[in-house]
Amino acid sequence: MNDIRRAILWVVFGFSMVMLWDQWQVYNGQKATFFPTPATPAASGAASGAASGAVPVPSATPAAAVAAAEPAVRTAPRERIDVRTDVLELSFDTEGGSIVGSAFLKYPDRTDPSRPQRLFELSPERVYVAQTGLVGAHGPNHQTPMRFSGERVLADGAHELVLRFESDPKDGVQLVKTYRLRRGSYAIDVTHEVLNVGSAAVAPKVYLQLVRDGNKLEGESKFYSTFTGPAVYTEQGKYQKIDFDAIAKGKADFVREAKDGYVAMVQHYFASAWILPAGTPRENFVRKVGDNLYAVGMITPLAELAPGASARAQAQLFVGPQEEKVLEALAPGLELVKDYGWLTILAKPLYWLLDKLHAVLGNWGWSIVALVVLLKIAFYWLNAKAYASMAKMKSINPRIMELRERYKDNPQQMQQEMMRIYREEKVNPMGGCLPIMIQIPVFIALYWVLLSSVEMRGAPWILWIKDLSAPDPYFILPLLMTASTLLQTALNPAPPDPMQAKMMWFMPLIFSVMFFFFPSGLVLYWFTNNVLSIVQQWIINVRMGVPPKLHLPKFR
Numbered sequence: 313m314n315d316i317r318r319a320i321l322w323v324v325f326g327f328s329m330v331m332l333w334d335q336w337q338v339y340n341g342q343k344a345t346f347f348p349t350p351a352t353p354a355a356s357g358a359a360s361g362a363a364s365g366a367v368p369v370p371s372a373t374p375a376a377a378v379a380a381a382e383p384a385v386r387t388a389p390r391e392r393i394d395v396r397t398d399v400l401e402l403s404f405d406t407e408g409g410s411i412v413g414s415a416f417l418k419y420p421d422r423t424d425p426s427r428p429q430r431l432f433e434l435s436p437e438r439v440y441v442a443q444t445g446l447v448g449a450h451g452p453n454h455q456t457p458m459r460f461s462g463e464r465v466l467a468d469g470a471h472e473l474v475l476r477f478e479s480d481p482k483d484g485v486q487l488v489k490t491y492r493l494r495r496g497s498y499a500i501d502v503t504h505e506v507l508n509v510g511s512a513a514v515a516p517k518v519y520l521q522l523v524r525d526g527n528k529l530e531g532e533s534k535f536y537s538t539f540t541g542p543a544v545y546t547e548q549g550k551y552q553k554i555d556f557d558a559i560a561k562g563k564a565d566f567v568r569e570a571k572d573g574y575v576a577m578v579q580h581y582f583a584s585a586w587i588l589p590a591g592t593p594r595e596n597f598v599r600k601v602g603d604n605l606y607a608v609g610m611i612t613p614l615a616e617l618a619p620g621a622s623a624r625a626q627a628q629l630f631v632g633p634q635e636e637k638v639l640e641a642l643a644p645g646l647e648l649v650k651d652y653g654w655l656t657i658l659a660k661p662l663y664w665l666l667d668k669l670h671a672v673l674g675n676w677g678w679s680i681v682a683l684v685v686l687l688k689i690a691f692y693w694l695n696a697k698a699y700a701s702m703a704k705m706k707s708i709n710p711r712i713m714e715l716r717e718r719y720k721d722n723p724q725q726m727q728q729e730m731m732r733i734y735r736e737e738k739v740n741p742m743g744g745c746l747p748i749m750i751q752i753p754v755f756i757a758l759y760w761v762l763l764s765s766v767e768m769r770g771a772p773w774i775l776w777i778k779d780l781s782a783p784d785p786y787f788i789l790p791l792l793m794t795a796s797t798l799l800q801t802a803l804n805p806a807p808p809d810p811m812q813a814k815m816m817w818f819m820p821l822i823f824s825v826m827f828f829f830f831p832s833g834l835v836l837y838w839f840t841n842n843v844l845s846i847v848q849q850w851i852i853n854v855r856m857g858v859p860p861k862l863h864l865p866k867f868r
Contacts (some may be wrong), residue, residue: 390457397466397473397493400631401428408454409477409489411442414631416498416582420770422782423530431582431631439605440524440577442584442629444489444504447517447611452479452487471495484510498632499642504625508617515616518625520586521609522577523601526556529579538580538764539651542608544596546573551648553578554598559606564598575608576649581766581781583649587628587642588612633766636663650764658757659764666761676780677773680762680833684840687754688848755841762833773836780833787828789835794824796842803849 392412393404403413412434419429432440445453452458458477466473475491486509492501506516522542529540542554549567558564567573571593576585586609588594594610601607614623630642639647652659665686669679711733718726762768768780776786784790797820827835 391460393460393464393475395464395473395475395493397497398495400493400498402493402631403432404460404475404477404491405434406458406460406477408443408445408456409458409460410444410454411629411631416633419633419766429582431584438525438527440522442520442522442586442631444502444518444520444627446485446487446506447519450483451485451514451516452482453519456482456487458487458489466493466495481509484508484512485514485516498630498638500629500631502627502629504627505622506614506617506625507622508619511619513616513618515613516623517611517613519609519611520575520588520627520629521597521607522575522584522586523605523607524577526604526606540579541577542598542606543576543578543649544573544598544608545576545645545648546570546596547644551645553651554608556606559598560600566596566598568596570594570596572644574643574646575610576646577608578649578651580764581769582633584629584631585643585646585649586610587630587646589626590644633769634764635766637667650766652757652760652764655753655757655760658754659761662754662758663761663765666765667767670767675773676768676771676833677777677836680780680837681840683758684837684844687758688841688844691754692848758837759834762837763831768831768833771833773832777832777836780836781831783829784832784835789832789839790824790828790830793827793835793839793842794821796839796846797824800842800846800849803846803853 391406393406394413395402395404399417401413401415401417402411404410405412411432413430414432415428415430417428421427421429432442434441443454445451445456456479458479460475460477462475463473471494473493475493477489477491479487486507488505488507490503490505492503494501502520504518506518508514524542526541539553539555541556542559544552544554544566546567548570552566554564554566572590573596574585574587575596576583588610592612594612596608596610598606598608612625614625617623628642630639630646632638634647634650636647636650639649648656662683666679666683669682669686670676673679673682762780770778771780772778773780776788777784801820827838
């Protein structure tokens with residue numbers, strides 16, 4: 313039974329690690345388990361086509377074929393409009409008034425710290441843009457030339473920056489887009505004003521879409537990955553992630569008609585999202601719109617406009633880091649773009665507690681240590697019960713070993729004698745397993761909190777740890793974590809089965825290899841948990857009259 317207990321513990325540990333890995337790769341749409349195959353790079357033709365504004369326009373009926381925009385007579389030269397606030401740099405294209413570039417001034421790029429982190433981009437290497445317009449080929453859309461007016465830099469002391477893009481009438485319809493950027497905010501208010509300057513009534517529909525290539529993130533680790541792709545949120549369907557392969561195969565599953573929610577394009581740490589006011593009817597769509605180009609968006613109808621009438625559609629575009637408190641304040645469910653996977657119900661309160669600790673300590677590294685300490689205190693009695701059970705098992709282990717030797721040719725008699733000893737000593741061979749299994753979901757949830765939180769990006773801890781979201785540059789923390797894991801293994805008596813004895817040492821070493829490539833914050837969390845577990849196990853063993861003893865491996 314002692315061997316069974318150890319085997320179950322290793323199965324639980326191994327299963328939890330495999331489950332984490334599987335959540336990274338399979339649950340998030342990756343094809344391979346350990347080394348995901350890079351997405352097919354966008355063809356140069358597709359990239360250049362997108363750069364010239366050739367992304368298709370949503371048709372009047374989303375299920376129908378996508379219609380291309382008609383050529384328009386250009387009244388002004390095409391221009392890139394670069395604007396800047398205290399936190400954002402945005403690039404607008406006067407063709408359609410689309411946002412074709414963005415940079416976050418407070419977040420340096422991971423691969424090139426001398427420049428800010430970018431999200432929107434329109435280049436031969438990457439396509440990621442925000443576009444809007446009127447549905448169909450006969451109204452202004454994101455390929456229609458527009459005239460820009462407004463300031464380009466948020467002035468000192470000013471609270472907001474207003475940008476205006478105005479089209480010429482097209483088929484009797486004129487479109488004016490107004491972007492309102494605010495100091496300190498990653499949310500942009502967008503107003504679409506549609507004017508009927510023709511002689512017949514029109515019933516316009518406004519589309520808002522995010523278009524992105526399906527390429528991997530630059531610099532993404534081969535050893536862990538998070539979800540990259542579109543997402544649709546509604547009260548009916550809640551948060552629905554849609555991977556690029558499902559879109560390409562026409563198997564995307566999401567709520568198509570709603571009066572609430574948002575559409576988003578998600579990646580690690582950063583996201584963009586179109587948000588319409590609650591109660592506004594909209595039709596959600598996702599499509600493959602080119603060679604390795606994908607769109608997610610919404611179409612919302614306006615009231616029928618008589619000649620000379622006008623109507624407005626209000627929307628909000630978020631483009632920024634996944635700061636949970638900011639996202640919660642913008643729209644219901646928007647914080648879900650910070651993806652905790654299937655343990656969100658546990659991860660959210662853990663993040664709340666971590667944030668409160670950071671408000672007191674002022675350092676995310678020490679906040680992680682403090683959070684693990686609090687969790688250990690919360691689970692103290694469960695851990696105490698588990699270690700007490702293990703200590704009792706250690707105390708009777710010599711008798712069990714003697715039974716194994718005596719009845720090695722009579723397994724049935726051996727089991728009966730072992731059960732007799734367990735009853736006499738009041739030992740439950742499973743007593744050390746269940747308390748540990750109860751805690752596993754909590755620590756997996758904390759694992760996802762640390763992996764997903766943009767607050768860890770660029771956050772220092774002590775000395776050589778300058779970025780808790782990056783691997784330890786000198787591998788000191790992973791080595792300490794490996795040593796602590798091996799020490800935990802050495803504190804447990806070696807099983808009599810030679811194969812189990814080898815596995816007890818090989819498995820910690822195998823799993824520890826992955827931690828050399830994990831973010832420092834995650835390794836700090838595991839190392840702290842190991843150290844506290846060792847201390848608690850040592851104290852309980854001494855109290856139980858079972859002096860701690862190191863059982864070193866004997867491989868022969």
